[in-house]
Structure formats: C-alpha cells, structure tokens
Amino acid sequence: MQPLDFSILLQGDAPQMLAHGIALMLELTAVAWLIAMVLGTLLALVRMTRLRVAEVAVGAWVEYHQNVPMLVQIFLWYFGIATLLPTALQMWLNRHDGEFTFAVIAIGLATSAYMSEGLRGGIRSIPSSQIEAARALGLSYLQSFRHVVFPQAFRIALPTLVNHTVLLFKNTSLAMTIGVAEMMYATREIESRTFKTIEIYLLATVIYLGISLVIMAGGSFAERRLRVATR
Amino acid sequence: MGDIAAIIHDYGVLLLVGQYPTGPLGGLALTFILAVLGLALAFPLSVILALARVSPFRLLYWPATALVYVMRGLPLIMLIFWVYFFLPVLLGRPVSGFSTLLATLVIYEAAYLAEIVRAGIESLPRGQMEAARSVGLTYMQAMRKVVLPQAIYNMIPAMLSQLVSTIKETSLGYVISVNELTFAANQINSTLLTKPFPVFVVLATIYFVLCFSLTQVARQLERRVARRRAGIAGATAAPLVVPDIAAIAE
Numbered sequence: 347m348q349p350l351d352f353s354i355l356l357q358g359d360a361p362q363m364l365a366h367g368i369a370l371m372l373e374l375t376a377v378a379w380l381i382a383m384v385l386g387t388l389l390a391l392v393r394m395t396r397l398r399v400a401e402v403a404v405g406a407w408v409e410y411h412q413n414v415p416m417l418v419q420i421f422l423w424y425f426g427i428a429t430l431l432p433t434a435l436q437m438w439l440n441r442h443d444g445e446f447t448f449a450v451i452a453i454g455l456a457t458s459a460y461m462s463e464g465l466r467g468g469i470r471s472i473p474s475s476q477i478e479a480a481r482a483l484g485l486s487y488l489q490s491f492r493h494v495v496f497p498q499a500f501r502i503a504l505p506t507l508v509n510h511t512v513l514l515f516k517n518t519s520l521a522m523t524i525g526v527a528e529m530m531y532a533t534r535e536i537e538s539r540t541f542k543t544i545e546i547y548l549l550a551t552v553i554y555l556g557i558s559l560v561i562m563a564g565g566s567f568a569e570r571r572l573r574v575a576t577r
Numbered sequence: 578m579g580d581i582a583a584i585i586h587d588y589g590v591l592l593l594v595g596q597y598p599t600g601p602l603g604g605l606a607l608t609f610i611l612a613v614l615g616l617a618l619a620f621p622l623s624v625i626l627a628l629a630r631v632s633p634f635r636l637l638y639w640p641a642t643a644l645v646y647v648m649r650g651l652p653l654i655m656l657i658f659w660v661y662f663f664l665p666v667l668l669g670r671p672v673s674g675f676s677t678l679l680a681t682l683v684i685y686e687a688a689y690l691a692e693i694v695r696a697g698i699e700s701l702p703r704g705q706m707e708a709a710r711s712v713g714l715t716y717m718q719a720m721r722k723v724v725l726p727q728a729i730y731n732m733i734p735a736m737l738s739q740l741v742s743t744i745k746e747t748s749l750g751y752v753i754s755v756n757e758l759t760f761a762a763n764q765i766n767s768t769l770l771t772k773p774f775p776v777f778v779v780l781a782t783i784y785f786v787l788c789f790s791l792t793q794v795a796r797q798l799e800r801r802v803a804r805r806r807a808g809i810a811g812a813t814a815a816p817l818v819v820p821d822i823a824a825i826a827e
Contacts (some may be wrong), residue, residue, distance in 0.1 A: 367670030413741070413788035414781045415748035418759060421779055425766065426774035510651070519652035523752060530654055543662050551655060 354542045355549065367532030368553065374450055374518040374528055379511060381454030386461025389497075390493060393462070394469055404462070411459035417520050420452040424524045447523035457514045464506035468499030501572050508565030512558050519554075529553065580775035588765045592783060593754055603756035605783060610756060611675070611750065612743040615682030616690070616736075622683065623690030624729075628720065630695045641691070648688030653749055657681045661753055674755040678747065686743055693735045697728030731806065733797035741788045741795070748784075758783065 355361065393404040411419070428436065429447060439447060472495050480490035500507075522531035533550040537543050595603020602610075629641035648656075660681045664672045701724060708782040709719035748759040766773055 391825070409789055409792075410781075410785065413792060414784045415745035417748045417751065418777065418781050418784060421759075421763075422774075422777040426777040429774055440819075516650075516652040519654045520749075522654070529650065534658070547655075547659060547662065551651060551659075554648060554652060554655060555650040559646070562650075 350545055350548075351542065352545050352549075354540050355536070355545060358539075360536050360540065363527075363532045363536060364529070364549075367527060367529035370388075370446070370526060371518050371528040371530075374446070374453065374521055375515045375525070377450045377465050378454040378457060378518065379514055381450070382461050382510075382514060386465060388495075389462035389468060390465035393466060393545060394491070394495075408459040408463055411456045412463075416453065416456050416517055417523065420449060420520055420524060423452045424448040425511050445458055445521070445524050445526045449518075449524060449526050453514060453517055453520070457510055457517075460510045460513075460533035461507060463572035464503040464510065465499055467506065468501070468503030469495060472498050501569075501574070504565065504569050504572065508562065508568075511565070515557060515561060516554070529547065580772055581779055584765070584769075584772065584779050591765065592758065592761055592779070595761060601756060604761045605758050605787070607675075607756060608744060608747045608750075608758040609787070611679060611682065611747045611755075612740060615679055615747075616686055616740055616743050618679075618683045619686035619690055619808060622687035624692055624725070626691035627694035627698060630691060631698055645688045645691060648668065648685055651683055653681070653746055654752060656685055657749060657753060660684070674750065674753045677753055678750045678755050678757075682743060682746065685746070689742075690736065693732050693739065694728060695734035696735075696781060699722055700731065701727055722732055731802055734795045734802060737791060737795035737798065741791050744788055744791075745784070 355364070389404050389407065392400045424445065428439070428444065431439070449472075476494055476498075477490050480494040481487070485493065518528055519530040521528050522534065525531070527535075528552060533546050536546050540546070592604045594606045595601060597603070597606070606661065626641045626645065629637040630645065632638050632641075658680065664677055664680055683813050697810060704721055705723055705727065709723040710716070747755075747757050750757045751759045751763065759780065762776055766776045769776065
C-alpha cells in the first residue's frame with residue numbers, strides 16, 4: 347500500500363470545495379435544528395392540551411415522520427412536493443438553492459417529531475398538580491407552560507434532545523443524494539478527482555466524529571449546568 | 578389518486594419483490610431481508626461489545642467504548658463508503674452491493690444494539706449478580722445464566738424498535754445501487770418521469786405500513802415486559818426506561 351499523502355488535499359480547488367462543504371453542512375445543521383426545536387416545542391405544547399383533535403393530529407405527524415426513512419422524506423419533498431408548487435415558486439427555488447431548502451425542510455420536520463416526543467416524555471413526568479398550582483396562582487395556560495412546566499421538562503428531556511441533535515447533524519449527509527454540496531458530497535467529489543480515497547475519507551471521518559463528540563460533550567456540560575439539587 | 582392506483586397496479590410487484598422469480602430479488606423483500614439479517618448478525622457481536630462495556634478491565638472497556646462512540650458519531654453514509662472501498666481490498670475480490678450494505682449494517686447496528694444490551698444489564702438489580710456469584714457461579718456463568726437472559730428479555734421491545742430503525746437505514750442502499758425498495762422506486766420514477774409525487778407517496782406509504790406495524794408490536798411488548806417486571810400481571814406498571822438511542826432517524 348502507498349504511504350498516505352495528505353498534500354493532495356491542499357492542491358487545486360480541493361480545500362475550497364471542502365471548506366464550502368463544511369460551511370453548508372453546518373448551515374444545514376443549524377437551520378434544520380432551529381426548525382426541529384421550535385416546531386417540536388410547539389407540537390409538544392399542542393399535545394399537552396389533551397384535546398382529542400390535537401392528540402390525533404400531532405400523533406399522526408409524529409408517527410409519519412418516525413416511520414418513514416428520512417431519505418425517502420427528502421425525496422418526497424425534493425422530487426414530489428416540489429412539483430406541486432406554483433410554477434413561479436418552482437422557478438424561484440431553482441434559482442435559489444432549491445436543493446438546500448428542501449433538504450433543510452425535510453430534515454427539520456422529521457427531527458421535529460423526535461424532539462416533540464422527547465419533550466413530551468419530559469412534560470409527562472411533571473405532576474399535573476404543578477400545572478394546577480400554577481393556574482391557581484393566576485398564571486395563564488401559556489405562562490404556566492413557560493415558567494413552570496417547560497423548564498423542568500426541558501431538563502428531563504435534555505439527553506434525548508442532545509441525542510437527536512447528533513442524529514440530525516449526521517443526517518445532513520443525506521442531502522448529498524439530492525445534490526446539496528455539503529461535506530459528504532465534497533468528499534466524494536474530491537475522491538473521484540484525486541483517487542486519494544483513504545486520505546479524504548479519513549479527513550471527513552475525523553471532522554464528523556469531532557463535531558459529533560463536541561455536540562455530545564456540550565450536551566453533558568449543559569446537563570451538569572442545568573442540574574438542580576433535589577431533595 | 579388515479580395515478581397512485583395505476584402505479585400500484587403496474588409496479589406493485591416490482592416494489593414488493595423486485596424481478597423475482599424471473600430475476601433477482603429486490604424491493605421490499607430485499608429491504609426486509611437486509612434489515613433482519615443485519616440485525617441478527619449484529620446481535621452476537623453486540624453482546625460481546627456490551628460485556629466489554631460493563632467489564633472492569635480497561636483493556637476490554639476502552640476499545641469497545643471507542644468503537645461505540647465512533648459508530649454513534651459517524652453518518653451511516655460515511656461508513657457505507659468506507660466499507661464499499663475497503664471490503665473488496667480486504668477480500669481481494671469484487672463485493673456485491675448487497676454484501677457491502679449488509680456488512681455496514683452489521684458493524685453499525687452492533688454498536689447501537691450493544692448500548693441497548695448494556696442498558697439491559699445495568700437496569701437489573703445488582704443483587705442478581707451478587708446472588709449468582711454467592712451460590713458459586715463464576716462471573717461468566719452468572720452473566721450467561723442469570724444476568725443476560727433477563728437483560729435481553731427486558732430489551733426485546735427496544736430491539737424491535739432497532740429493527741424499525743434498521744429497515745429505515747437500508748434505504749441508504751440507494752447510494753450504492755442496492756436493489757432495495759428505495760432504489761426500486763427511484764427506477765420507477767425515472768421510467769415514468771412525469772409522476773414523481775405519486776411514486777414517492779407510494780414509497781413512503783409502504784415503509785410507513787411496515788414500520789408503523791412493527792412499532793405498534795414493540796409498544797405492546799413493552800407494556801407486557803413492564804408488567805412482568807412489576808411482578809403483578811394485569812397491574813399498570815411504570816414503563817421500562819429504555820435508552821433513546823434506539824430511535825435513529827437516518
């Protein structure tokens with residue numbers, strides 16, 4: 347076997363492609379995470395009302411997104427739902443990174459289901475007497491959610507939320523299948539140009555692992571910071 | 578709706594079994610075989626990994642822990658490309674897409690299953706191990722005859738959820754042209770050209786029906802296991818706390 351030669355990765359436009367790929371990967375992660383957290387919280391909040399309609403609707407949303415592969419969800423958005431949009435919007439999306447938009451939507455929505463389930467688990471472990479007490483003190487439904495239920499539920503749900511953040515980050519690699527030039531795509535591209543497979547794969551592996559471990563470490567740091575002494 | 582009915586009529590068999598029996602098996606059947614085989618082959622590996630993860634010996638604990646973290650930190654697609662590149666070099670001959678994907682799933686799932694088995698072992702009361710040791714069993718005997726059977730029984734629901742995850746993960750066979758369900762649907766899509774939405778709706782529905790049914794069975798089993806753990810048949814018991822790593826959204 348030839349000795350490893352990483353210098354090739356510094357030649358031509360390889361560094362630029364890789365840097366661009368990393369930037370897109372982080373962007374995908376950040377935007378999709380924001381969608382997933384905001385929507386996940388809203389879904390958990392709606393489900394907490396215990397209204398029949400809300401339970402069924404949120405339940406269906408969660409089951410669909412958890413029981414269909416994320417790759418298929420991305421395809422459905424990019425190849426399928428895209429064709430149902432008005433022509434003007436389609437043209438606009440084609441000119442403005444439609445791939446990125448659909449990838450972010452698909453990954454964000456799919457992860458929102460897992461986030462809302464994680465939060466629901468946390469909410470369920472808060473005794474309902476706490477809400478009753480908060481309401482009796484004069485807090486509105488939303489206020490008692492915001493000040494009483496959510497902070498505690500969030501703490502309990504944190505390990506789950508962190509887990510799914512790591513998964514979301516890993517899943518951004520699926521965007522390569524519809525042509526988003528994120529890091530996995532750039533890696534494959536550089537590999538097919540230079541044939542330095544081991545070198546470029548090693549680099550990508552180290553980057554993925556490094557960021558995943560940083561998210562995990564950040565999660566356990568947050569857990570320690572947010573821990574409240576219990577009796 | 579007409580489009581969907583037409584697609585099911587024209588391509589339903591192709592989506593379910595591929596070109597079988599006149600050609601190679603594919604579609605949903607291949608997806609299911611890949612997932613079941615992948616998980617079954619990963620299981621013995623995962624028990625070994627789990628034992629290493631609870632072992633007091635650093636020489637066993639550290640490599641197993643490192644492997645689990647590497648698998649948890651890497652996208653499956655990255656691992657597929659590694660195996661795709663390395664397996665032929667290792668074996669010295671070309672390797673089919675099926676074998677590549679299967680090998681990848683075995684490695685990846687072994688790490689995730691190991692965490693489930695470990696959680697099962699750690700959720701048993703310490704008294705089980707201590708009692709087994711005090712009646713004269715060695716550590717390995719106690720593990721094999723007392724701890725593991727209970728741990729694995731308790732973790733059956735989590736393993737079934739893992740099967741659902743694995744089924745969803747096989748969709749990545751698409752990137753290395755394994756003729757499973759997602760790949761088959763993409764072929765149909767490129768044949769029809771003008772019907773992407775109905776094709777992918779059908780595809781999503783097939784996955785949903787299979788995965789949702791299995792998820793329901795897993796929930797049912799979870800309730801049964803929880804009841805047994807509580808020791809009172811029919812009584813409502815606290816649900817068993819299963820680590821959330823089982824839920825992988827590839």
